Amino acid sequence: xxxxxxxxxxxxVAAVYAxxxxxxxxxxxxxxxxxxxxxxxxxxxxxWYRRLLERDDILRGLRASLVVGLLATVIATLLGTLLALGLxxxxxxxxxxxxxLLYVPIVTPEIVAGISLLIFYVLIGLPLGLATITIAxxxxxxxxVVVVVLARLEGMDESLEEAALILGADEITTFWRVTVxxxxxxxxxxxLLAFTMSFDDFVITSLVAGPGSxxxxxxxxxxxxxxxxxxINAISTLILLVTxxxxxxxxxxxxxxxxx
Amino acid sequence: xTGLDRREFVRRAAALGLSLPAATALLAACRPVRHDPALxxxxxxxxxLERELAxxxxxxxxxxxxxxxxxxxxxxxxxxxxxxxNEEMLAKxxxxxxxxxxxxxxTYIVEVLVxxxxxxxxxxxxxxxxxxxxxxxLDHAFDPGNRYTMPWMWGVTGIAYRRDRIPDPPAxxxxxxxxxxxxxxxxxxxxxxxxxxxxRYRGHSLNATDPAQLEAAKRDAIxxxxxxxxYISAPVKGQLITGDVxxxxxxxxxxxxxxxxxxxxxxVLPQEGSTIWLDSLVMARGxxxxxxxxxxxxxxxxxxxxxxxxTATGYGTPNREALGLIEHxxxxxxxxELARLEYQRDLGRDTATWDQLWTEIKAS
Numbered sequence: 001x002x003x004x005x006x007x008x009x010x011x012x013v014a015a016v017y018a019x020x021x022x023x024x025x026x027x028x029x030x031x032x033x034x035x036x037x038x039x040x041x042x043x044x045x046x047x048w049y050r051r052l053l054e055r056d057d058i059l060r061g062l063r064a065s066l067v068v069g070l071l072a073t074v075i076a077t078l079l080g081t082l083l084a085l086g087l088x089x090x091x092x093x094x095x096x097x098x099x100x101l102l103y104v105p106i107v108t109p110e111i112v113a114g115i116s117l118l119i120f121y122v123l124i125g126l127p128l129g130l131a132t133i134t135i136a137x138x139x140x141x142x143x144x145v146v147v148v149v150l151a152r153l154e155g156m157d158e159s160l161e162e163a164a165l166i167l168g169a170d171e172i173t174t175f176w177r178v179t180v181x182x183x184x185x186x187x188x189x190x191x192l193l194a195f196t197m198s199f200d201d202f203v204i205t206s207l208v209a210g211p212g213s214x215x216x217x218x219x220x221x222x223x224x225x226x227x228x229x230x231x232i233n234a235i236s237t238l239i240l241l242v243t244x245x246x247x248x249x250x251x252x253x254x255x256x257x258x259x260x
Numbered sequence: 261x262t263g264l265d266r267r268e269f270v271r272r273a274a275a276l277g278l279s280l281p282a283a284t285a286l287l288a289a290c291r292p293v294r295h296d297p298a299l300x301x302x303x304x305x306x307x308x309l310e311r312e313l314a315x316x317x318x319x320x321x322x323x324x325x326x327x328x329x330x331x332x333x334x335x336x337x338x339x340x341x342x343x344x345x346n347e348e349m350l351a352k353x354x355x356x357x358x359x360x361x362x363x364x365x366x367t368y369i370v371e372v373l374v375x376x377x378x379x380x381x382x383x384x385x386x387x388x389x390x391x392x393x394x395x396x397x398l399d400h401a402f403d404p405g406n407r408y409t410m411p412w413m414w415g416v417t418g419i420a421y422r423r424d425r426i427p428d429p430p431a432x433x434x435x436x437x438x439x440x441x442x443x444x445x446x447x448x449x450x451x452x453x454x455x456x457x458x459x460r461y462r463g464h465s466l467n468a469t470d471p472a473q474l475e476a477a478k479r480d481a482i483x484x485x486x487x488x489x490x491y492i493s494a495p496v497k498g499q500l501i502t503g504d505v506x507x508x509x510x511x512x513x514x515x516x517x518x519x520x521x522x523x524x525x526x527x528v529l530p531q532e533g534s535t536i537w538l539d540s541l542v543m544a545r546g547x548x549x550x551x552x553x554x555x556x557x558x559x560x561x562x563x564x565x566x567x568x569x570x571t572a573t574g575y576g577t578p579n580r581e582a583l584g585l586i587e588h589x590x591x592x593x594x595x596x597e598l599a600r601l602e603y604q605r606d607l608g609r610d611t612a613t614w615d616q617l618w619t620e621i622k623a624s
Contacts (some may be wrong), residue, residue, distance in 0.1 A: 017349070037521070054324065057340060122356035129359075211314035211359040212339030222319040222342030222579030222602075228495070 024240065031233035041056070048234040055231050061219035063237065065199055068130060068215060072137035073195040078192075079138070080145025085179075088153040105143045113140060114207035121208060128210025134196055136208045137201060141194040152186025163188060188250065275369035276300050276473035299543075299550055302407070313338045313556055316349060316360040318539070321413070321603050324574035329354040330559050336552045353378050356398055358546030364539050367402040367522075368452075369391040370409055371606035373542060379408040380543040382412035382420055386554035388560035389498060397578035398540055400603055413569070416593070416601060417453050417535040420515035424524045425506040433461040433530050436484040443508040446499075447484070447490040447567035452604050453535060454481055460532045469610040478617050482624045491622070500525050511537075512590065513574035531601035536593070538578070 013248060034045035052058065087099055102238065108171060116135050120129075160182070164174040180187075202217040220232055267456055285343050295430030298304040319342040327338050341360070343349045346369040353363070354376065365373055374378040384390065387410065397411040417581035424442065436445055449452050458477035468474060481515040489505060494514045500520040510518075515527040534619035541560075543553050560566060567586045583589045593601060 035521075037501055040498075040502050048525070056327075057319070057342065118355050118357070127359060128357050207352075207355070210340070210357060211341060216343045219319070219342060222344045 007258050028237045028240070031230055031237045033058065033230060048230040051229070052231050055229075057214075058216070058231060058235055061214055061216040064133075065216040068134050069195050069198040071134050072113055072198040073191050074140055075134075076138045076145050076194045077187060077191040080135040080142045081149050081183070081188060083142065084146045084149035084153060089148060102143045102146050105140050106147070110140075110201075111207075114204040117204065118207045128208060129213045132208045132210065133205055133213055133215065137198040137206050140201075140204065141197055144193055144197065145149060145190040148190040148226060149183065149186045152183055156182050192247075192250075197244035199232050200235055262330060268474050275365045292495060296550075299380050299547070302383050302545045304383075306383055306386065306554065308514065308551065309334065309336070309555060310552045313362070313549050314341070314360050314550040315339070315362045315550070315556075316341050316343065316352075316365075316544070317362070317364045318343060321364065321539075321569075321573060323452045323568040324566060326560065326569060329565075331558060334552070334555055336549075336555070338556075353544060359548060360544045361547040361549045362541050362556065363470055363544045364412060365542055366413050366537055366539050366604065367400070367553075368604040370402050370540060370542065373544075374408055375606075378545045379548070380545055380547060381407050382543065382552055382557075383550075384452055386551070387558050387561065389558050392561050392563060392566070392579045392581040394578055394580040396598070400538075402603060403540075403603060410561075411541055411577040412539045412560075413573065414536065414578055415513050415575050415590070416529060417448065417457075417509060417537070418515070418527055418529045419507055420510045420518060420525055420527050421507040421525045422500065422501055422503060425503070429526060429528050430507055431528060431531050436487060436509075437480070439487060441506055442487045443459040443489050444494050445488055445505075445508065446490050446492050446505050447488055447509040449493045451614055454491065454621070455614060455617060456535055456604070457509060457530075458484075458601075460534060462532070463532065466533075466535060467607065469607060469613070471613075473612065474617055477618065478621060481621045485621065485624065489608075504608050511575075513576070516590070517574045529597060529600065531600070533602060536598075536601035536603055538603065550566075577612040 029041075029046055032044050032046070034043040034047065035041075035043055083102075087095060114136070117132075117139070121128060121132050156179075161174050161178050164178045165171070169177065200217055201215075202221060205215055206218055206221070209215070214222075216235075220228070223229065223232065264370050270475045286402070296307075298306065314600055315338060317340065327340065330336065331338055343352075346366050349365065350369055350372060353360070353373070370379065390410075393411055397414060398406055403409045405612060419433075419435060421430055421435075425444070426435075435441070439517075447457070448460055452466075455474070455477050457466050458480040459473060460464050460471065461480060462476050464473045464477075468477075486516075490506075492499075496505055496508045496510060496513065497514050497518040500508055500510075500515075510527075515525060519525040519527070543550060543556050547553055560569065561579065563579060563581040563585055566577045566582035570577040570579075570582060570586055570590070574590075576592070577583070580592075
């Protein structure tokens with residue numbers, strides 16, 4: 001404690017953090033640039049934030065991303081948590097196979113997952129749209145949720161639940177009052193992970209999107225060939241601001257709970 | 261809380277888990293409307309105007325008011341989705357995605373869409389403003405008689421350059437072989453444009469499939485690559501403006517956008533010839549709003565609407581009645597220039613050969 005770190009280590013840490021965060025700072029800075037082309041600083045301007053209000057395509061994309069992201073997160077977290085509980089607390093035939101199968105979506109290249117989903121949707125005649133995107137996102141998020149929640153479950157002490165049962169609580173009460181509160185940090189990080197993955201997924205989404213369901217990544221990508229207007233920087237800055245705020249609040253909430 | 265026993269809990273949890281497949285089955289029940297045979301016969305009347313329209317188009321390819329004004333006037337709600345390349349759109353349709361009413365392919369993709377039955381014929385009786393189109397852009401080999409396509413925007417590929425850095429306008433594709441400008445030049449990130457330019461340079465068609473001609477184009481392309489900063493398409497505009505790039509293979513509309521920010525940017529059409537491209541509105545198989553699609557096409561054929569789109573995008577309009585309404589219209593190519601310009605055609609089985617060449621060029 002209090003021992004100062006070697007200088008090279010400090011430099012290394014600084015370099016890593018700069019590498020991670022400088023591009024984001026550049027993005028934020030250029031959202032206030034007057035020029036239409038993000039290459040040269042020509043003066044401070046809020047033009048791109050104002051312009052955002054006129055960019056119907058970007059706003060619709062954002063809305064689609066939020067709808068899909070929230071729905072997929074809720075469904076995937078719910079199903080994934082239940083699946084993790086089942087896998088961790090019950091011994092049944094085929095459990096290992098089931099667990100191994102969970103890793104298939106994680107290691108499958110996105111393009112393969114996207115194409116097989118698209119073919120499947122076309123086969124059963126499901127019209128492409130927000131529903132198909134949501135189902136696809138739930139499908140690839142569940143595995144990640146299960147992995148995260150399982151990790152948390154493994155670190156949990158089952159004797160607390162046993163104690164609750166012995167002291168007369170029924171299984172449901174035990175589940176809600178003992179298991180869930182202990183599991184909560186795992187569920188929360190799983191949900192955050194699921195939302196992030198859903199929000200910025202491009203490959204699978206681009207394949208299973210239909211008329212009127214372009215998410216924000218699809219809208220941004222379609223602009224790449226022509227010119228990426230700094231409105232994109234503006235909306236990215238806003239998203240960054242909101243997520244940072246949410247993470248800060250979640251962190252503070254977590255600390256308060258830990259203290260009480 | 262205590263009212264539930266274990267069995268009940270499991271049952272409820274299972275019900276939640278089951279709701280997903282159940283929803284899938286439910287949605288599957290509302291399959292898309294069956295294909296209406298009237299759509300395949302351009303002589304037959306279409307139904308009444310639908311309330312919706314789905315357009316799948318390149319990004320930033322309409323004016324800000326184009327869609328809202330159409331929605332207001334016709335009472336049709338329009339959904340727009342965007343793609344970044346012809347191939348992306350084609351792949352989507354070929355995989356079986358349905359529900360887009362209008363797509364906007366370039367010439368060589370039109371041929372594929374027609375050949376695979378993914379394009380539906382236009383019902384010309386609903387396109388009363390058709391006469392506004394210039395004959396220059398009609399009746400080409402990729403769609404004889406314009407049975408399927410309504411010309412939307414056109415342009416040419418040429419060389420944008422910095423007048424203050426390159427004193428003589430680069431009259432030939434040869435500029436990219438000039439070591440004096442090494443590291444200050446770019447070619448388009450597009451196999452058709454790059455290989456096409458080097459084919460024209462040796463006097464061949466930019467749709468060539470002859471192995472010897474392609475081999476020569478590949479050698480020239482690799483030779484030029486030593487001088488190039490990068491293969492980059494429209495986004496090179498920014499670097500032309502700042503002066504990081506002095507000469508770039510680029511579309512005329514993008515060169516014009518760069519010139520508006522930086523007056524030192526000039527544009528030439530190389531003497532050996534180049535690509536003239538034309539994007540068209542096409543009704544896609546599976547269209548659910550054919551009447552609205554036709555009303556939209558007829559709407560954008562109005563001179564003021566076409567003029568606004570051309571002004572907003574910087575590309576040329578094939579609508580000759582619109583030219584007078586545009587402040588700086590992209591002028592139609594002269595007869596002499598037209599003779600040097602060529603539309604891109606579908607390469608059919610030779611597409612794979614071109615892909616292979618492009619991979620070799622990029623990897624060299």
